Amino acid sequence: MIKKLFVVFKKDFLTSRRDFMTVYIMVVPLVLAVIITLFAPGLNDTTVNLAMLKSDDTQHIEYMEQFAKVELFSSVEEMERRVLKRDDIAAIAPKGDGYEIILQGNENDIIETYAVMLNTLYELGSTREETTAQLISFGRTVPPLKTKLVNMLISMTIMLSGMLIAISIVEEKFENTINALNVTPISQTGFVLGKSLLGGVVAMAGIICAVLITGFYDVNWFMILLVGFTSMMLSFIIGFLQGIGSDDVMEAAAGVKMIMLPIAGSIAGYEFLADNWQWTMYWSPFYWAYKANNMILSKTADWGTVLLCTGIVIGLSLLVYIAALPKIRKGLS
Amino acid sequence: MISVKNLSHAYIKGGNLAVNNISFEVSKGETFGFLGPSGAGKSTTQGVLTGLLKQQSGEVSVAGYDTKKVQNERFNKIGVSFEQSNVYGKLTAKENLDFYAKLFDVPTRDSEELIRLVGLDGKENVRVGEFSKGMKHRLTFARSMINHPELWFLDEPTTGLDPTIAATIKDIIKEQTAKGVTTFLTTHNMYIADELCDRVAFIIDGVIKLIDTPKNLKLQYGQKLIDIEYIKDDQVVKETLKTIDEQDRKRIGEIVNTYDIQTMHSKEATLEEIFIQVTGRGLV
Numbered sequence: 001m002i003k004k005l006f007v008v009f010k011k012d013f014l015t016s017r018r019d020f021m022t023v024y025i026m027v028v029p030l031v032l033a034v035i036i037t038l039f040a041p042g043l044n045d046t047t048v049n050l051a052m053l054k055s056d057d058t059q060h061i062e063y064m065e066q067f068a069k070v071e072l073f074s075s076v077e078e079m080e081r082r083v084l085k086r087d088d089i090a091a092i093a094p095k096g097d098g099y100e101i102i103l104q105g106n107e108n109d110i111i112e113t114y115a116v117m118l119n120t121l122y123e124l125g126s127t128r129e130e131t132t133a134q135l136i137s138f139g140r141t142v143p144p145l146k147t148k149l150v151n152m153l154i155s156m157t158i159m160l161s162g163m164l165i166a167i168s169i170v171e172e173k174f175e176n177t178i179n180a181l182n183v184t185p186i187s188q189t190g191f192v193l194g195k196s197l198l199g200g201v202v203a204m205a206g207i208i209c210a211v212l213i214t215g216f217y218d219v220n221w222f223m224i225l226l227v228g229f230t231s232m233m234l235s236f237i238i239g240f241l242q243g244i245g246s247d248d249v250m251e252a253a254a255g256v257k258m259i260m261l262p263i264a265g266s267i268a269g270y271e272f273l274a275d276n277w278q279w280t281m282y283w284s285p286f287y288w289a290y291k292a293n294n295m296i297l298s299k300t301a302d303w304g305t306v307l308l309c310t311g312i313v314i315g316l317s318l319l320v321y322i323a324a325l326p327k328i329r330k331g332l333s
Numbered sequence: 334m335i336s337v338k339n340l341s342h343a344y345i346k347g348g349n350l351a352v353n354n355i356s357f358e359v360s361k362g363e364t365f366g367f368l369g370p371s372g373a374g375k376s377t378t379q380g381v382l383t384g385l386l387k388q389q390s391g392e393v394s395v396a397g398y399d400t401k402k403v404q405n406e407r408f409n410k411i412g413v414s415f416e417q418s419n420v421y422g423k424l425t426a427k428e429n430l431d432f433y434a435k436l437f438d439v440p441t442r443d444s445e446e447l448i449r450l451v452g453l454d455g456k457e458n459v460r461v462g463e464f465s466k467g468m469k470h471r472l473t474f475a476r477s478m479i480n481h482p483e484l485w486f487l488d489e490p491t492t493g494l495d496p497t498i499a500a501t502i503k504d505i506i507k508e509q510t511a512k513g514v515t516t517f518l519t520t521h522n523m524y525i526a527d528e529l530c531d532r533v534a535f536i537i538d539g540v541i542k543l544i545d546t547p548k549n550l551k552l553q554y555g556q557k558l559i560d561i562e563y564i565k566d567d568q569v570v571k572e573t574l575k576t577i578d579e580q581d582r583k584r585i586g587e588i589v590n591t592y593d594i595q596t597m598h599s600k601e602a603t604l605e606e607i608f609i610q611v612t613g614r615g616l617v
Binding site: 003004007011014015018019171175176177179180181182183184185186187333 | 383385408409413415421422424435436437460476
């Protein structure tokens with residue numbers, strides 16, 4: 001049985017490698033992981049840009065350079081031209097006994113506040129060492145947005161693996177090869193598991209690559225792979241159902257996307273809904289998988305919570321599986 | 334090798350029966366032809382025998398296995414060639430056969446040897462998507478032999494093939510039969526059935542009308558036919574008449590005495606003509 005599963009997997013992998021759409025599905029999570037990695041350093045960049053005059057007090061410039069990125073100009077006119085450019089930058093120019101702050105007017109409020117407060121602190125002669133506040137850091141080095149993006153990428157990789165199965169089934173139907181397989185000693189269960197193996201390997205490899213490429217080397221790998229493995233179930237069931245119910249690859253791909261839309265919506269719900277409305281998303285296994293992965297990637301997960309989330313994912317997926325099984329069996333006959 | 338008793342099958346519960354209470358047996362080493370026009374119930378019967386359709390009633394035993402029970406290992410003894418080719422277009426001919434070979438638990442034939450056998454030499458490493466319909470059909474046929482089957486189901490094995498290739502396929506079937514392989518041949522081509530089958534069954538509207546050897550059928554139904562072509566009203570008219578039938582004999586005399594005879598040949602009835610005679614229907 002196991003040998004035959006791998007025979008089906010090997011054949012599916014070979015045919016997938018020769019199809020543009022399936023290659024795209026396999027490669028796109030990796031490309032997105034690279035893109036997230038390239039853009040991640042800038043995701044939480046809150047550095048404020050300031051424009052100052054070269055003729056300004058050296059002490060003033062040095063003070064500001066400790067807390068902001070400072071660009072120096074020869075004249076006020078040059079500074080004004082710089083301020084009028086597209087990005088956010090505040091100019092600080094001496095005027096009389098004090099200073100004037102020049103803004104374009106459409107900057108983020110924080111830029112204005114930051115420039116004003118920083119200049120006030122300089123005028124008051126305050127230094128960082130004078131603070132009475134104790135600095136406590138949890139040592140997080142990863143921007144929260146990056147964590148969310150990687151988590152979404154993991155969910156997407158799992159959803160795409162379902163699409164891979166749907167396409168594979170549609171091709172079997174199109175070429176009428178399911179009948180040919182039905183007159184060999186491989187059982188229907190063996191065939192289903194063999195097909196799932198392709199989706200499983202692609203999904204797990206995608207998750208591992210995505211996590212590695214984006215630099216989350218030190219996550220709890222057992223936890224992340226467990227969540228990935230359990231959340232694949234629903235994606236596979238959807239893949240089989242769509243594969244059986246569709247007549248061509250485009251229809252199958254569109255069908256999977258349509259079904260995945262509300263599931264992706266549950267992930268958005270996790271991020272944007274208020275706590276008292278979170279329960280409305282409890283129906284979605286991907287909600288629980290996303291929630292678990294969020295904690296794992298943020299390194300705040302404990303085994304109790306992860307096992308609870310995966311248990312809910314398995315339970316919900318099993319309900320869908322029981323409902324879908326007769327249709328899957330009939331479709332593959 | 335095959336035993337079917339009172340088999341019926343309907344595609345819709347309570348609907349028309351595609352196969353209606355049929356019974357027959359196929360002995361080990363026999364080539365059994367299942368003949369009938371499209372929609373007669375041939376493929377439905379083969380579907381039940383091969384397990385592709387769920388058995389709804391009756392008793393069916395194939396290669397010693399009860400088809401009501403799911404026993405996938407029975408396919409180690411069975412080969413099935415489908416009417417419509419069903420091979421993977423993205424795999425090469427060799428990859429296709431190697432894939433199927435690995436699904437069996439019994440020793441299998443060399444894929445390259447089988448590819449050569451059906452006249453696809455040099456195409457081993459060509460993707461099947463580039464094959465013509467006939468080439469795909471030949472590969473499907475070759476695949477059905479991959480596991481040295483004891484029981485071989487052939488559904489229209491020569492349909493769509495040019496005469497030379499069809500002759501090759503027929504030779505392969507004869508060769509396998511000579512080795513003792515039991516063959517269940519489903520076809521609407523009576524010439525192939527006549528040439529290859531030890532016994533034939535005529536099926537129409539889901540009912541088997543008769544089962545006999547082609548020789549007996551010819552002796553029983555097809556004696557002494559005469560094809561006559563004659564000129565009547567400046568036009569060539571053709572008639573086929575039986576010499577054993579009193580009315581036909583009178584008609585022969587009438588034609589000979591009245592008209593200008595162009596050609597006159599005595600001949601043996603074909604299975605197709607016997608089929609029409611027995612069932613009252615043609616084969617298409």
